[in-house]
Amino acid sequence: MKAAATPQKRRKILPKAQRRQQLIEATIACIARYGLASTTMHMVTREAGLSAGIANLHFKTKENLLRETLRYVAEEYHKGQIDIMRGREADNLSNRLTALLHFQLGRGVTQRQKMSVWFAYYGEVGARPVYQKIVSAWDRAAARELEFLFASVIREGGYTDIDPGELAIGYAALIDGLHLALLVTPRELTKQNAKKIGRDFLRRAFPNHI
Amino acid sequence: MKAAATPQKRRKILPKAQRRQQLIEATIACIARYGLASTTMHMVTREAGLSAGIANLHFKTKENLLRETLRYVAEEYHKGQIDIMRGREADNLSNRLTALLHFQLGRGVTQRQKMSVWFAYYGEVGARPVYQKIVSAWDRAAARELEFLFASVIREGGYTDIDPGELAIGYAALIDGLHLALLVTPRELTKQNAKKIGRDFLRRAFPNHI
C-alpha cells in the first residue's frame, strides 16, 4: 500500500515579475521568523512552496535577493509616509499630522513581522554599505518631505524658535525609537501608548495644532 | 634563505576571565566590521591574535560567545546611564539631565563601532528570544531609573500634565532613534546636532530646567 499520495503539486509557470514578488515576500517572512543571519535560500524557496534553485534563477545570488527585499521594504514604508505628507485627503495641516502619526504607528507598519525585517537590515547597515545607501536614500526623501510639512505648520501657527529640519529629524528619530521599543519591549509599551507619546511630542512643538 | 622569520609569537597563558574579556572585545570588533551575520569564529580568534579553537574552549559554542558579548555591551551602556542618573556628581537635577544627555550622545557611546554592535543585536531580537530577554531586562532597569529622575524633575518644577513614565519612554525612544540616524545617515546629522535635538526635547518638557 502506498503512503497517502501527496497531492503532487502541478508545476506552475508565472511571469518573472510575479515570481520575484512572491520570492521577496517569502524572504520577508523568513527574515521575520528566523532572522537575517540564519535565513537560507532553501528556507525562502520552501516558504514560497517552490523548488530549491528557483531563487538563484530569478535573483542570481542570495546577496541580490536580500538587496531587492530591502529595496521593497524601504520603498513600501517610505512611500506610504510620503504619500500621506503630500496627500490631498487631508488638506488641513492638523489632520495631515495626525494621519501621518496613525500611519507610522498603525496596524500596517507596527506588525511584528514588518518591524523585525526593518531592524534586521538596520543591524547590518554598519557593515554593508549597500544597505546603507538604499536606506539612506529613502530616508533623505522622507526627511525632506517631513521638513516641508513642519515648515508649513510653523508658518501657519506662527511658532517661533523652531527649526523645521531639526524638529523633523527629532520626530523621525522618536518614531524609529518607538518602533524599536514595540519590538524589543512590547510588554512595556502598547501601540496606543506609542501613539500618545508621538502625539505629545507634536503637541509640545505645535500646541495650536494638536 | 629562509623567508623573513616571523617573530614566532610565544604562547601566553592568562587567567580565564581575562581571555574571555579579550575574546568578547574581539567579537565586538568583528561584528562592527563585518556584521553579526558574517562574523565567524575564526575571524574572532584571529582578531584576538589567538588560535582557532580558543573561543570554543572558553565559551563552548558560538551561540554562547554571542550571548555573552551582548550581555557585556548591554551592561556597559545601561550601567553607564544608570550610574549618571543615580550619580552624586550632579546633585542638581538640571545638571543631571544634561550629564545624561552628554553621556548618551557623547564620544563613548556614539562611536560607529558601538552603535553597529548595538543595532546588529537589536536586528536579531525579533528572531531570538534570548537576545530579547537580555536587552529588555536592562532596558526596564534603565527605564525605571529614568522615570524616577523625570518624576523628581516634575515635582521640583511643578510641571503639570506630564506623565513621567510616558515621557521617559519617549525620551529613551528619541535617543535610540538618534543613534540609529547617526549610524544610518551620518551625513545628515552631526553629534552636535543630535545633542541639540535631545536638549530641545527636554526643554519643551521641562522649560524651567533646561
Next chain:
DNA sequence: CGTTAGAATGAATGATCATTCATTCTAGGT
C-alpha cells in the same frame, strides 16, 4: 494537435564554518 522556448526542478558540487581533540607548551609549585 504538435512544437518549442524557456520556466521550474532538485540532485550534485564545492565552499565555508563551527566544533573537536590529540598534541604542545607554559608557569606555578616543590
Next chain:
DNA sequence: ACCTAGAATGAATGATCATTCATTCTAACG
C-alpha cells in the same frame, strides 16, 4: 631545576549552505 595541571594550538571532521545545470515540464503559438 624538575614536574605537572591545565591552557593553548591547529589540523581534521562533519555539517550546512549557496550555487549550478542536466533534465523535466508547461503553455503559448502555429
